[in-house]
Every structure is written in C-alpha cells, then in structure tokens.
Amino acid sequence: MRIIVHNAKCQGHARCWAQAPDIFKLDDDGYILPGDIQVAEGEQLLASQGARSCPERALEVDRTSAARFEPAAMQPRTGEA
Amino acid sequence: MAINPVPDHVPPEMVRDFSLFTSPGMPPTPNGDPHAAVACAHDGPPIFYSPYNTQDGRGTWVITRAADQRKVLQDTETFSSHRSIFSSILGETWPTIPLELDPPAHGAFRSLLSPLLSPKRVTALEPAVRERAIALIDGIAASGTSCDVMKDFAFPFTVSIFLRFLGLPDQGLDTFVGWAKDLLHGDDVERPVAARKIVAFIDELATNRRKDPVDDLMTFIVQAQIEGRRLTDGEIRGIGVLVFVAGLDTVAAAIGFDLAYLARNLKDQELLRSEPDRILLATEELLRAYPPIQLIRVATKDIDFEGAPIRKGDYVSCATMIANRDPEEFESPNTVDLAREHNRHAAFGYGPHRCLGSHLARREIVIGLEEWLARIPTFRIKEGTAPITCGGHVFGIENLILDWS
Numbered sequence A: 001m002r003i004i005v006h007n008a009k010c011q012g013h014a015r016c017w018a019q020a021p022d023i024f025k026l027d028d029d030g031y032i033l034p035g036d037i038q039v040a041e042g043e044q045l046l047a048s049q050g051a052r053s054c055p056e057r058a059l060e061v062d063r064t065s066a067a068r069f070e071p072a073a074m075q076p077r078t079g080e081a
Numbered sequence B: 001m002a003i004n005p006v007p008d009h010v011p012p013e014m015v016r017d018f019s020l021f022t023s024p025g026m027p028p029t030p031n032g033d034p035h036a037a038v039a040c041a042h043d044g045p046p047i048f049y050s051p052y053n054t055q056d057g058r059g060t061w062v063i064t065r066a067a068d069q070r071k072v073l074q075d076t077e078t079f080s081s082h083r084s085i086f087s088s089i090l091g092e093t094w095p096t097i098p099l100e101l102d103p104p105a106h107g108a109f110r111s112l113l114s115p116l117l118s119p120k121r122v123t124a125l126e127p128a129v130r131e132r133a134i135a136l137i138d139g140i141a142a143s144g145t146s147c148d149v150m151k152d153f154a155f156p157f158t159v160s161i162f163l164r165f166l167g168l169p170d171q172g173l174d175t176f177v178g179w180a181k182d183l184l185h186g187d188d189v190e191r192p193v194a195a196r197k198i199v200a201f202i203d204e205l206a207t208n209r210r211k212d213p214v215d216d217l218m219t220f221i222v223q224a225q226i227e228g229r230r231l232t233d234g235e236i237r238g239i240g241v242l243v244f245v246a247g248l249d250t251v252a253a254a255i256g257f258d259l260a261y262l263a264r265n266l267k268d269q270e271l272l273r274s275e276p277d278r279i280l281l282a283t284e285e286l287l288r289a290y291p292p293i294q295l296i297r298v299a300t301k302d303i304d305f306e307g308a309p310i311r312k313g314d315y316v317s318c319a320t321m322i323a324n325r326d327p328e329e330f331e332s333p334n335t336v337d338l339a340r341e342h343n344r345h346a347a348f349g350y351g352p353h354r355c356l357g358s359h360l361a362r363r364e365i366v367i368g369l370e371e372w373l374a375r376i377p378t379f380r381i382k383e384g385t386a387p388i389t390c391g392g393h394v395f396g397i398e399n400l401i402l403d404w405s
Ligand code: HEM
Pocket: B081, B097, B098, B099, B100, B110, B117, B242, B243, B246, B247, B250, B251, B254, B291, B292, B293, B295, B296, B320, B347, B348, B349, B350, B352, B353, B354, B355, B356, B357, B358, B360, B361
C-alpha cells in the first residue's frame, strides 16, 4: 500500500501525524513532507486511518498491486523534521 | 444597522429567512443551543441567500455542505479573504494579517508565523499549559462546590496562556477580555470603542518592543523580515490585532460549550472521567458539535457555483457550525458521539487560512477537560441558573454556573 501525498492541498492540520507520527512526517511548520509514502506491512490500518483523517483530502490511499510490490527502499524519505 | 436589499441577481426562490445573527436561538438565549439551531440550514437547498448575515447587516450566500465549503475555502482566487472585518468597524480598510490577505501575499506572513504555533512548538508549551489549568482548578475546588466557569476558569486559563505567548502580563487579563467581549458581542457604540483601544494598545506595544526588545511575539514581529525587508507599521498592526483577537475568545467559548454539554450529559461526563484516554477523540467531536466561527469570503468574479449565481463582490458565508452538521459528511450529524472516528470537522476552517492556532487550541481544550474532570466531581448546571448562549460571527456562552455539591 502506498499513500499518495498531494502537497499542494496540505494545509498543515497535522491530523495525519496525530494518528500516526511515524508514518506521516511533518516539516517544522507542521506541513507534510513531500513524497509519496510507502506503507510497511502491518502499518496499513494505521496509515489508512491517518489518510482518512485529512480534512483537506490531501492524502490518497493507493492499494493497487503495483503499489504493494514496490519495495519501500525505493521511496525517498527525508529523515529529519 | 442597515439591511441591504436582496441584489437583483439573486433568484427570489434562493432567498431564505435564515441568519446567524437574528434567527431563533441566535440572539442571547437562556439555555440556548445555537449550534443545534443552525442545523435547520440543511432542511433546504445546499446553497441559499441570507439577506442579513454579518455583524453589519449584509446579505451573504450561505454554503451549507462541507464539500462545497472546502471548494470555496481552497479556491482563494475566486473567493477572497480581503474584507476588512476588523478595520471596517473603524470605517477603514486595512487587512488583519494573515487572515485577510490572499495568496501569494498571504504565504510570506503565514510562513513567518507558522513556526511559532507549529505542533512541535505546542508540544513544548504543554507543561506550562497544564500547570496553569491545574493551578486554576485547584483554586476553584478549594473554594467551594460551584463556580462561574467562564469567569473563573475558561477565560483566565485560555487568555493567560495566550498573553504569555504574546508576552503580555497577566494583570491585563480582565481589560483584554472586556475589549474582546465588546468587540465580538457589543453594540454599534461599544464595538468601535473596543476596536480603537485594541489598535492603540498594539501600536504602543510595537513601539515599546522596538525600543526595548524582549523575548516575545511582538518583539519577533518588529524585528522580522519578509522578502528582505522589515515589516511596515501597518503590517505589524495587522498581525498584532489579528493574533490578539483570534486567540482571546475562541478557545474559551469552546471550553464553555464543552463543559455545558458534559454538565447536561452525565453519562458522557462519567465516561470521560473514568476513561480519560477518551478525551483526545472526544475533543474532536466536541469541536465538531460546538465550533465557534463563521468564515466570510468575497467573490472576486462572477461565478455560477453549484447552481448559485454568485456575482463579483457578493459575500459568501462558510459557517463551520453548519458544515459540521452536514448529513452528507457526518452520519447522524445532530448526535454527539464522543467516540466518533474519522472526524474531519471544519472547526478550524479549510484551505490556506486553516487556523494557525489549531494545534495550541486543541492542546488547551484537551488539557482543560483532562484536568477539570480529574479534579471536579460530578457537576451539573446549578439549579435555578441558565447559561446564556448567542450566535453571530463568533458563537459564545456566558453565565455558565456549574455545581458539584
Ligand atoms: C477553538 C479555538 C479556535 C478556533 C475554533 C479557531 C478557528 C479558526 C478558523 C476557522 C480560522 C480560519 C478563518 C478564515 O479562514 O477566515 C482561524 C484562523 C486563524 N486562527 Fe484560529 N481558532 C481558534 C483558536 C486560535 C488561537 C488560540 C490562535 C492563536 C494563538 C489562533 C490564531 C489564528 C490565526 C493567526 C488565524 C489566521 C490564519 C491565516 O489566515 O492564515 N486561533 N481560526
């Protein structure tokens, strides 16, 4: 599973982060970091709850098989923030 | 107060006798429930025209559906925030900042202020917030079995946190609360007087901080730069006034409505007291059920929006209390369900102006409820008293006397 992040729509409500701070990383102002999020096995429920908590509809859950098979390592994630 | 006639381009069948200021339940009402009263907006068409729906008696389009409010608030090119709500009280037209600026100008000021109220920053403020709540509630518990929640807890708690954030001393608290009250709920004489006092106060504070910098918000603003330049006096005033007004009344009103709900719904009160872990989620539901603010936008061009012929210059109202009772967005919207999940309520607005103070406001409400429920036994509305509620631009509650004898 993958979370598609529509950064332009993010307004920094931080509701995703409130649900799952380890999955949804925010910048110093409280807006989500750019880049789609590859969700690890076992975190899918939490991730989809986080995505569903976004008031702006900035987070889209992608459950297509392509998304499932893409290795998490391919996902560039910035660790700081 | 002049009521503008309904403009010619508004089809008569789209006009509804509905107002956040004058409809039943909106003027000061003992034991009122103004949030429930506005839910009737959903009985009719999703968008309609209200001939009297601002403090100064203007007509507005009323957007009832949450999905439509999202569209309006996310589309800042069509729906502008520049409407001088505050300065028009003084017969002037300068914007409060960032609230009444549109992108792209909005962005620079928003970025300047965001870090001061970010989730991280708020986490760091938490111990001080909790300490303040505990001190106040311990004082209340020690001095009897009844209190006026707004006077004794909600205002002193939220306003003192806010004053600390602004860098102002606690002694000013009663004066500031008085100004805010006159500004938001006063009559045509009281409102300009209060507005002028607030402006003079902010201007003087800016002058003082320029001379003698300290570690506070106003010093930060007078020293800040955007796009390589210092802020103008007008910009500093716009920010100071907004921050002053935005945080004074809102959190206190939310806490008041929440405690009134719990005083009347003892099962929910007991549930949160015995299982305080539920307060975090419950707070979201209480923000959904009792949000204080109506948002106003001005159309920048003619647009047919979801069947409404909106014309340039028309006012468009996105009332959070109406979106939050939208049956298409929320199952059983008129039922308060403290365990409601996926609660994407509109209390803090949508779009680029999403409340900058939302993270602080949430923490204050959660901490306020946690410490109140931990220290005050089963409480009810005191017999023989009736809290007075009112609608308007910002919904409010007063005379909330709780009793736990
Ligand atoms: C429960 C309490 C609160 C509620 C319900 C609330 C609600 C809102 C809403 C709905 C807006 C958007 C207005 C619009 O788009 O026209 C807003 C904006 C704003 N709020 Fe709050 N607010 C609360 C508390 C606070 C606090 C405590 C602060 C400051 C410490 C604050 C600071 C601001 C600021 C600076 C803006 C303007 C943001 C911008 O224009 O970019 N608010 N608030």
